[in-house]
Every structure is written in structure tokens, then in C-alpha cells.
Amino acid sequence: MNYWLNLTIFKMGFWLTWALIPILVEIIPSIISSIKIMIQNIHPPKMTMPAKMPMISVLIPVHNSEDTLFACIKSIHDSTYPKDLIQVILADNQSTDDSFQVFAHAQNTFSDMNLRLIHTEKGKAEALNAALYGAIGTYIINIDSDGILEKNALMNMVLRFENDYDVAALTGSILPQKELLKKHGSLLRYNEYFEYAQAFLSGRVIESDNNQLFTMSGAFSAFRKEAVMRSFLYDIDTIGEDTDMTFQIRQRMKRKVGLCANAFFFIEPIEDLSELYLQRQRWQRGEVEVIHEYANQLEMKEFFKNFMVQRLLIDHTFLFPRMIWLCASVVLLFFRYSPIMMGMSYVIIYLLYILVELLNYICVLELLQEFPEEKSFYRKQWWVTLTLPFYNFICSIIRLIGVINSMTTQVGWNSESFSTEKKRVATVVKNDFKRNRNEDNK
Structure with a gap:
């Protein structure tokens, strides 16, 4: 017991620090929002018909x-x-x-x-x-x-x-x-x-x-x-x-x-x-x-209260440390960080995301009350809550690439396809590898 306590609390300080980003920025606000929606659904507003319907x-x-x-x-x-x-x-x-x-x-x-x-x-x-x-x-x-x-x-x-x-x-x-x-x-x-x-x-x-x-x-x-x-x-x-x-x-x-x-x-x-x-x-x-x-x-006196700034922080600013966190997981293995410790940190965050998805799942079911067929179909797909965190993570990577491309390429209706960009990245990596190998042989 002491071993696991020492492993999860005293040696996970570094990873718990990184975990604060999704917990504070995404998970806690999502939980609060879900609770608000469930409370609102108890007494939904009633709509009255007008005397004459408009064109x-x-x-x-x-x-x-x-x-x-x-x-x-x-x-x-x-x-x-x-x-x-x-x-x-x-x-x-x-x-x-x-x-x-x-x-x-x-x-x-x-x-x-x-x-x-x-x-x-x-x-x-x-x-x-x-x-x-x-x-x-x-x-x-x-x-x-x-x-x-x-x-x-x-x-x-x-x-x-x-x-x-x-x-x-x-x-x-x-x-x-x-x-x-x-x-x-x-x-x-x-x-x-x-x-x-x-x-x-x-x-x-x-x-x-x-x-x-x-x-x-x-x-x-x-x-x-x-x-x-x-x-x-x-x-x-x-x-x-x-x-x-x-x-x-x-x-x-x-x-x-x-x-x-x-x-x-x-x-x-x-x-x-x-x-x-x-x-x-x-x-x-x-x-x-x-x-x-x-x-x-934007007015500086209410800068961080502005919803547009909050959107920027979540969709742009916090994408970068999230990606750094992912890459650091691989790098730190070479510095003899415990794979068990790192794996447990990911499991904890994954479970927190599952909690958020389940709360959102309940909220959606409540809001689908007047659409029984759609509600029945949605209810049967509960298992998607287990995979949605991975899907959202993939979308966040795509958004990050979109931010980078918007700063480096001319904006158009269609970006380059995934296969085209994948080939371009593979070509760059391959050329860099050849260049480094040639320099080592000199």
C-alpha cells in the first residue's frame, strides 16, 4: 500500500501539474455546465403560439x-x-x-x-x-x-x-x-x-x-x-x-x-x-x-473574462502544452521515468474525461425528451463515451495543425488533404534523416 501511495502521490507531482491543464480548463467547467443544464431541464420554458404565424x-x-x-x-x-x-x-x-x-x-x-x-x-x-x-x-x-x-x-x-x-x-x-x-x-x-x-x-x-x-x-x-x-x-x-x-x-x-x-x-x-x-x-x-x-x-480591464479570449485559450493556447505533454511522454521514457507512473497519469485523466462524457450523455438524453426516436437511438450508443476522448484528441491535433497552417499558408476554402500533408511530412523527415547521416559519415 505504501508503495502505491508513494508512486501515485509523491512521484507523480510532475504529471499532476500537467494534468491540471485539462482538469481546470476543460473537465471542471464541463462538469459545472452539465449540472446547470440538468437543473434547467427540470423546468423548461413554455412557448406560446402567436395569434398569427409570420411569413x-x-x-x-x-x-x-x-x-x-x-x-x-x-x-x-x-x-x-x-x-x-x-x-x-x-x-x-x-x-x-x-x-x-x-x-x-x-x-x-x-x-x-x-x-x-x-x-x-x-x-x-x-x-x-x-x-x-x-x-x-x-x-x-x-x-x-x-x-x-x-x-x-x-x-x-x-x-x-x-x-x-x-x-x-x-x-x-x-x-x-x-x-x-x-x-x-x-x-x-x-x-x-x-x-x-x-x-x-x-x-x-x-x-x-x-x-x-x-x-x-x-x-x-x-x-x-x-x-x-x-x-x-x-x-x-x-x-x-x-x-x-x-x-x-x-x-x-x-x-x-x-x-x-x-x-x-x-x-x-x-x-x-x-x-x-x-x-x-x-x-x-x-x-x-x-x-x-x-x-x-477587446477591453483590457475584462480581458480574461471575455468569452473570445477564453475560446482562444482553450482552442489555441492550451493545444500546445497538450501536444508537448504527449511528446514528453515518449522522451521521458529515455530518462528512465517510470512507465507505470506515466501510464497511471493517463488513465486518471482518461477516467475524468469519461466522467465528463457521461454527464454530457445524460444532459443530451434529457434534452431529447420530445424526440423519442432520436433519444432511443442515442441512448443505445452509450459505448461511444468510452472512445470519444480519443476522437476529441484527434480533433484537437487537427485544430492545432489548422492554426499552424493558417499562419503559414494562404487561406482557402479547402486545405491540403491528410494524405498530401502526411506525404510531405514523411518526405521532410526522410530528407532530414539522410542529411544527418551524411554529416555523420563525413
């Missing part, structure tokens, strides 16, 4: 979307929101496939809908900006063409606006489609599903309550028309146009941006690690761009 405009940017567009339009048609109060604008930004034929087929099939198509310049931001000028609704709702709306999503979104006049913009909740996961599920895809569920139904709930939502989802977001038309519209020069719009409304216009947790939009699951790599680097580049744009608005 809404649903904008869909389209680019080579022939495989998914019809299902997307059908989900709008099948919505519980009155069809005579829905205007749908497809903004085709230079598709080269048969997206127009899909639109024509949908127009004939759903003849009771106000459905139109416009042609725009290439790019999602350009497409949305052009569609905004043709929108006639009191509320503007943007959705991507490769997903489908839950039948009550539009109604729930509008009711949230009508019951809280302080809210100028809302983001919906995004989840990968469970039907596709059942057919073509993989470990990566199930982890992505849990990540989305916990991000929107746990993390963003707290951000929304504090009016600190960092970004509205580009796949599903909504605005009061008067608010979005007073903005600078979507920035066509950034790959984080959804984040930029969030900051415009909250930082520049001093309006409230929130989350409508019970408005769901279902997307296609991630294909593979390469797509995850490109997607998360793009998100990270967009985040860095927007933070750089709005950093001059």
Missing part, C-alpha cells in the same frame, strides 16, 4: 447538390409549419450537375409551395447574399442542401423568435442522420454523432444562455430579417462567413444570438478521416480569421 423565407445555397436537394426540399414541404407561409429560394451558385432538373422535379411535385431558383456567383456567401434580397419573410432561415429538416424544426424556430423578442438570430441543432448511421455506421461516424449531440445540446446551450455563442451553424441558422439586413451581409472574403455573421450581430449590433435546441437539422455523416481533416481545418481557419478581425474590440 418565413427559407434560403438554400445550391452547388452540385443533385443527390440530396430533393430530400432537402421535401423535408420543408413535410414541415408542420403552414406551407402558404413558407417562401423557398434556391440560390444556385454555378452548379455543373443536374441540380436544376431536381429543382424542376420538386417544383412539379410540390406545386403547393412557393419555390423559386436564382442563379448567383460561385460561393456560399455570394449565394446567400443574393437570396437575401429576394426574401419576403419576417424571418430568414438558411439551410444547407445536403441535409433534411426535422418536421417541427421550422415551427420551433419561429416560436422561439416569437417568444423572445430580444433574440435577433438563432442557430438550430445539427445531428448526423441516424438512418445512414444504421446502414453505414463506423467508429468515426458514431463519434462524430456524439460530438454533434453534445456540442449542440450541451455546450452551446450554456453559450446561448450567456449570449456567448461563438458561431451559428452554417448548415441551419435563422435571423430576424430587419437584423440581418442591417448587417454587412455575409463576408465573401472569409471561409468563416457564418462565424463572421454571428460576431456582426452580437459584437457590432449588440444584439442577442441564441440556440434553438429543439430545432433539428440532419446532415450526412462524415465520410472518412480525410474529410474530417479538411472540414476541421477549414473551421479552424475561419475561427482564426474572425478572431483576428474582432480582436481589436
Whole structure:
């Protein structure tokens, strides 16, 4: 007993110091947030129906979307929101496939809908900006063409606006489609599903309550028309146009941006690690761009209380010591540090992360009460809580690479693929090894 006490307490001081980073920055705040959400769920706010439902405009940017567009339009048609109060604008930004034929087929099939198509310049931001000028609704709702709306999503979104006049913009909740996961599920895809569920139904709930939502989802977001038309519209020069719009409304216009947790939009699951790599680097580049744009608005007297600074510390600053910690584990083995001691430190942190994931798991189950099918599917995937810490760690490495690439390469919509960068790193290591060997032989 004395041996294990000595090993875990007196000889783990170095590693416990490193462990304070994830414990203080991630684990403890996550536990506190989870408890807050569970308390809030005991008495959820009730929504009242307005005397007259408003007109809404649903904008869909389209680019080579022939495989998914019809299902997307059908989900709008099948919505519980009155069809005579829905205007749908497809903004085709230079598709080269048969997206127009899909639109024509949908127009004939759903003849009771106000459905139109416009042609725009290439790019999602350009497409949305052009569609905004043709929108006639009191509320503007943007959705991507490769997903489908839950039948009550539009109604729930509008009711949230009508019951809280302080809210100028809302983001919906995004989840990968469970039907596709059942057919073509993989470990990566199930982890992505849990990540989305916990991000929107746990993390963003707290951000929304504090009016600190960092970004509205580009796949599903909504605005009061008067608010979005007073903005600078979507920035066509950034790959984080959804984040930029969030900051415009909250930082520049001093309006409230929130989350409508019970408005769901279902997307296609991630294909593979390469797509995850490109997607998360793009998100990270967009985040860095927007933070750089709005950093001059920070006030030094409340510097560390600012949510943007806190986001920087977690997503950027603390990524570096986390990576150093990982590399140090290998190096210190050569300095005769006890592998048992190091292994136990990792196990302790892993178990703490599991605790956080379980708390988030319970929170999500509570927030899925009114969606029994989704709740049943989510509940059966409890085992993902055991693998999610590893998935999150992989995503953090990708984010770190995204930060480095954003500082060293020109920003574009797509970064280099994982296989391309892997080959480049292998080539550099191989050349360095040859150079060092040649120098040793001299």
C-alpha cells in the first residue's frame, strides 16, 4: 500500500501539474455546465403560439447538390409549419450537375409551395447574399442542401423568435442522420454523432444562455430579417462567413444570438478521416480569421473574462502544452521515468474525461425528451463515451495543425488533404534523416 501511495502521490507531482491543464480548463467547467443544464431541464420554458404565424423565407445555397436537394426540399414541404407561409429560394451558385432538373422535379411535385431558383456567383456567401434580397419573410432561415429538416424544426424556430423578442438570430441543432448511421455506421461516424449531440445540446446551450455563442451553424441558422439586413451581409472574403455573421450581430449590433435546441437539422455523416481533416481545418481557419478581425474590440480591464479570449485559450493556447505533454511522454521514457507512473497519469485523466462524457450523455438524453426516436437511438450508443476522448484528441491535433497552417499558408476554402500533408511530412523527415547521416559519415 505504501508503495502505491508513494508512486501515485509523491512521484507523480510532475504529471499532476500537467494534468491540471485539462482538469481546470476543460473537465471542471464541463462538469459545472452539465449540472446547470440538468437543473434547467427540470423546468423548461413554455412557448406560446402567436395569434398569427409570420411569413418565413427559407434560403438554400445550391452547388452540385443533385443527390440530396430533393430530400432537402421535401423535408420543408413535410414541415408542420403552414406551407402558404413558407417562401423557398434556391440560390444556385454555378452548379455543373443536374441540380436544376431536381429543382424542376420538386417544383412539379410540390406545386403547393412557393419555390423559386436564382442563379448567383460561385460561393456560399455570394449565394446567400443574393437570396437575401429576394426574401419576403419576417424571418430568414438558411439551410444547407445536403441535409433534411426535422418536421417541427421550422415551427420551433419561429416560436422561439416569437417568444423572445430580444433574440435577433438563432442557430438550430445539427445531428448526423441516424438512418445512414444504421446502414453505414463506423467508429468515426458514431463519434462524430456524439460530438454533434453534445456540442449542440450541451455546450452551446450554456453559450446561448450567456449570449456567448461563438458561431451559428452554417448548415441551419435563422435571423430576424430587419437584423440581418442591417448587417454587412455575409463576408465573401472569409471561409468563416457564418462565424463572421454571428460576431456582426452580437459584437457590432449588440444584439442577442441564441440556440434553438429543439430545432433539428440532419446532415450526412462524415465520410472518412480525410474529410474530417479538411472540414476541421477549414473551421479552424475561419475561427482564426474572425478572431483576428474582432480582436481589436477587446477591453483590457475584462480581458480574461471575455468569452473570445477564453475560446482562444482553450482552442489555441492550451493545444500546445497538450501536444508537448504527449511528446514528453515518449522522451521521458529515455530518462528512465517510470512507465507505470506515466501510464497511471493517463488513465486518471482518461477516467475524468469519461466522467465528463457521461454527464454530457445524460444532459443530451434529457434534452431529447420530445424526440423519442432520436433519444432511443442515442441512448443505445452509450459505448461511444468510452472512445470519444480519443476522437476529441484527434480533433484537437487537427485544430492545432489548422492554426499552424493558417499562419503559414494562404487561406482557402479547402486545405491540403491528410494524405498530401502526411506525404510531405514523411518526405521532410526522410530528407532530414539522410542529411544527418551524411554529416555523420563525413
